[in-house]
Amino acid sequence: MKLNRRDLLKAAAAAGALNLAWPLSAGLTPAQAREAAEALGADYDPAPFTLGVASGDPRPDSVLLWTRLAPEPLAPEQDLPEIVEVEWVVAKDRSLRQAVARGAVPASATLGHSVHVPVCGLRPGTRYWYAFKARGVTSRVGRTRTAPAGRVSAVRFAAANCQAFHDGYYAAHRGIARENVDFVVHLGDYIYEHGQVGGVPEDHVRDHEGPGTFTLADYRRRHALYKGDRSLRDAHAAHPWFLTWDDHEVVNDYSGGAGGAPLMRRRAAAYQAWYENMPHRDGGVTGGTALPDPEIHRVRRWGDLLELTVLDLRSHRSAQNLPDGTILGAEQKNWLKQGISQAPDAWHVWANSIMLSQLRRSPGGPYMFTDQWDGFLAERKEVLGHVHSSGLEDLVVITGDWHSAFVDDLRPDFDDPSSPVVGTEFTAHSVTSGAYSPDWNKANGPVMGAANPHLQYFEGNRYGYDVYTVTPERFSAHMRVIADRRDPASPVSTLTAFHVDRGTAGSYEDPATKNSPAQYRRD
Numbered sequence: 001m002k003l004n005r006r007d008l009l010k011a012a013a014a015a016g017a018l019n020l021a022w023p024l025s026a027g028l029t030p031a032q033a034r035e036a037a038e039a040l041g042a043d044y045d046p047a048p049f050t051l052g053v054a055s056g057d058p059r060p061d062s063v064l065l066w067t068r069l070a071p072e073p074l075a076p077e078q079d080l081p082e083i084v085e086v087e088w089v090v091a092k093d094r095s096l097r098q099a100v101a102r103g104a105v106p107a108s109a110t111l112g113h114s115v116h117v118p119v120c121g122l123r124p125g126t127r128y129w130y131a132f133k134a135r136g137v138t139s140r141v142g143r144t145r146t147a148p149a150g151r152v153s154a155v156r157f158a159a160a161n162c163q164a165f166h167d168g169y170y171a172a173h174r175g176i177a178r179e180n181v182d183f184v185v186h187l188g189d190y191i192y193e194h195g196q197v198g199g200v201p202e203d204h205v206r207d208h209e210g211p212g213t214f215t216l217a218d219y220r221r222r223h224a225l226y227k228g229d230r231s232l233r234d235a236h237a238a239h240p241w242f243l244t245w246d247d248h249e250v251v252n253d254y255s256g257g258a259g260g261a262p263l264m265r266r267r268a269a270a271y272q273a274w275y276e277n278m279p280h281r282d283g284g285v286t287g288g289t290a291l292p293d294p295e296i297h298r299v300r301r302w303g304d305l306l307e308l309t310v311l312d313l314r315s316h317r318s319a320q321n322l323p324d325g326t327i328l329g330a331e332q333k334n335w336l337k338q339g340i341s342q343a344p345d346a347w348h349v350w351a352n353s354i355m356l357s358q359l360r361r362s363p364g365g366p367y368m369f370t371d372q373w374d375g376f377l378a379e380r381k382e383v384l385g386h387v388h389s390s391g392l393e394d395l396v397v398i399t400g401d402w403h404s405a406f407v408d409d410l411r412p413d414f415d416d417p418s419s420p421v422v423g424t425e426f427t428a429h430s431v432t433s434g435a436y437s438p439d440w441n442k443a444n445g446p447v448m449g450a451a452n453p454h455l456q457y458f459e460g461n462r463y464g465y466d467v468y469t470v471t472p473e474r475f476s477a478h479m480r481v482i483a484d485r486r487d488p489a490s491p492v493s494t495l496t497a498f499h500v501d502r503g504t505a506g507s508y509e510d511p512a513t514k515n516s517p518a519q520y521r522r523d
Contacts, residue, residue, distance in 0.1 A: 004486035005040045009166055023074055024221055030075035033221075037074060041169055041488060042228030047071040048080070048113075048135055051224060052233035055144035056279030058183060058240040059300065060124035063144050065090070066279035067132045069113035073224035076217040083108050086115050087133040090122070094129045094141060107134070112220055112276040124149040125303070142237040145182060152303030153471065156180065158239075158480075160465045161187035161246075161353075161400025162430035165226050168485030172431040172465045174231035175480060175492035177238040179467060182302070184239045185310075187400030188246030188353035189433065190278075191222050193270070214266055219273030227277070231488065241279055244296050244310050246353040246401055249274050253371050256317045256329070268292050297332050299339055306470055307344060309336070310351045320375030327376040328383075337386050347394045347470055347502075348423075354401045356380065357408035357425050360451040364415075368448075372401070384412040387422045394502055395423030396475050398468070402427050403435040404460035405479055407498050409506055414454055421454075421505040426477045426498070428466040432485050435460045445519025456507060458520040462495060475500040477507075 012021030019025040023037040034044075044050035048069040056064045065088060070078055084107045092098040101121065107113040115132065122128065125148030132139040158181045163170060176184060193213040213222050227233060247253050250270040254263065275282075275294050283295060296312035316329025328336060350356075354372040361367070367374035374380075387395060387410075397410065406427035413419040435441070441460035449455050464481035477498045482490040496513035500506070509521065 004168060005165065006167055006486070008040060023225055024218075030072040033074035034072070037225060037228050040165075042225065043230055044073055044228055045140055045233065046137060048084075048137060049132065049139035051227040051277070052236055053130070053132060053139050053142040054236035054279040055130065055142060055240040057242060057281040057298075057300070058145060058147045060147050060149040061122050062118055062120045063122065063128070063146055063240055064279055064281040065115070065117040065119055065130055065132075065142075065144075067115050067139060068276060069107055069115075069134060070224060073228065074221050076221065078109070078113060080109065080113055084113060084134055088115070088117050088119075088130065089133075090119050090128050090130045092128065094143075096129060096131060096141065100128070112273070114276040116280070116282070118281060122146050125152075140237060144240045147300065148303040150303055152305040155182050155302045155306050155470045156467065157183045157185060157470075158465055158467050159185045159187055159351075159398050159400070159428050160235075160431055161428060162189040162403055162433035163226070163232070164189075164192045164430075164433040165229070166192070167434050168432035168463070169488035169490070170229040170231040170235075170431060171482045171485065171488055171490035171492070172231075172463060172480075173229070173235040174489065175482065176465055177231065177234035179239075179480075181239055181467065184235065184241045185308075185351050185398065186241055186243050187351060187398065187428070188244055189248045189400065189430075190243075190245065190274075191219075191226050192248045192433070193219075193222065193251055194248070214269070216269040216272055219270050220276065223273055223277040229488075236279070242300065242308065242310055242351060243278055243280055244312060244351050244353050245274065245314060247314060247371075250314070254314065255319050256315060258319055297335065301344075301346070304344070304346060305472065306347045306349060308349050308351065309339060311336070311353070313353050317376075320370045323378065325376050326379055327373060328379065333379065333383070336383065340383075340386055340392050341390050343390075343392055347396065347475055348392060349468075350395070350397045352397050352399045352425075355399055355406070355425070355427055356397050357406070357410060357454060358414035358452060359448065359455075362447070362451050365451065381412055384410060384422055388412050388420060392422070393505070394475070394500075395505075396468075396500060397423060397425040398466070399425055399427040400430070403430040403433050404441070404458065405429050405462075405495075406455065407457035407477075407507055407509075408452075409454040409456065411454055414452070417453065423505060424475075424498075424500050424507045426466060426468075426507075429459075429462055429464045429479065429481060431465065432463060435463075441519040449520040449522060455520070456522045457496075457498070457509065457518060459495065459518040461517070461519070464492065464495075473502050475502075476510075
């Protein structure tokens with residue numbers, strides 16, 4: 001086992017050598033940056049496909065394929081022509097002999113030599129393999145699948161969030177790559193932007209995280225560093241992904257268009273780099289182009305069994321704690337409410353980057369964090385009230401951000417004990433991003449339980465991801481945890497499982513795992 005990233009960076013900071021240990025430090029050549037990254041456990045696929053391959057946004061007849069040419073992944077600029085032709089192929093078999101579609105597309109320097117290929121004319125519910133070729137080199141082979149159409153008896157998918165590179169290895173993504181799942185949902189904080197700039201820490205910065213990100217080149221290099229973890233590339237190559245984002249893809253706790261010109265420039269750079277490095281299909285709802293503002297929110301169906309609603313809770317929000325504040329923005333809120341009103345008879349899953357449930361510090365007291373939906377009380381009550389008044393059933397919300405696992409009942413009015421339960425929220429552990437200390441969790445788990453009667457479960461000492469198994473009768477959440485985020489090959493186990501029965505609001509813990517460790521569970 002290699003020395004873990006976190007301790008190496010702490011030791012370098014203590015020795016005054018962080019500028020040599022952190023791969024994105026100013027003044028390092030691309031070769032020195034790569035050497036520093038490899039010392040922290042990074043490696044890369046053969047050039048020019050160093051960042052791997054990925055697929056996303058599967059539909060019954062289509063899937064989006066992605067790669068990005070980066071011969072020197074940590075270089076500010078790539079030594080490539082302005083335009084590079086990239087060939088692609090999709091086949092029925094891993095050896096790519098039974099091709100069903102192929103073509104060639106230009107990869108331009110304008111978009112970081114990224115490639116986004118929407119492949120159409122595919123068969124529903126079918127597994128495919130794919131690869132790219134450029135400059136005489138063929139990429140690794142990726143695997144994907146299309147969404148099914150019509151009747152579906154089961155779906156299994158994973159959810160991940162919050163993967164600070166400096167906090168540990170991506171053993172959780174290693175687990176996801178090996179899971180038998182139909183797709184993956186990433187719930188945000190794919191990268192962390194913060195660091196030290198000119199010796200002055202940004203807000204919420206630890207002293208071992210290196211320089212911050214501000215320009216397009218900064219964000220491209222940050223994404224390339226994160227893609228240097230082989231387990232993340234393996235998870236992308238193994239399954240199609242749906243994606244949303246949270247704040248750290250840009251800057252901590254930012255709100256929509258607030259912050260003036262400096263933030264707008266930084267946001268534009270971050271959004272472009274995110275798009276360049278993700279298997280994201282543009283034009284999710286309106287059919288527009290991805291830049292300058294990628295369209296995140298969309299609805300996708302997995303046959304007749306599951307309706308997935310992906311939300312964007314950053315791009316359109318106002319400042320928090322305003323009487324008429326919005327976390328969705330007017331257009332997205334109207335779209336969401338219309339979708340609730342017209343929802344089919346299926347499981348309804350919302351991909352939600354920050355906690356929807358109320359989280360008070362004490363009974364009737366202040367909220368713990370108003371950057372989440374607790375900072376937008378009227379809109380939360382409006383949306384969940386509309387869920388209730390429209391008669392929507394079988395709502396499950398999957399959430400990231402908290403670096404800990406929660407299970408909550410959803411109510412239109414969390415302060416009214418008679419308010420009906422209209423759904424369940426599962427908040428997943430983080431991949432690596434640091435949680436509160438075990439002592440804090442032990443002391444505050446019961447406090448949160450007493451202050452929030454809808455809270456059913458809390459566990460904050462572990463890291464991992466969730467796997468959800470869905471049938472027409474039941475929705476099951478399996479909390480998959482790693483043994484040690486300092487170990488890139490850490491084994492994965494199931495901590496506990498919760499179930500929601502079709503037609504019955506609220507969840508219950510599986511009897512077989514009910515004695516697992518937790519800092520709070522409601523009896």
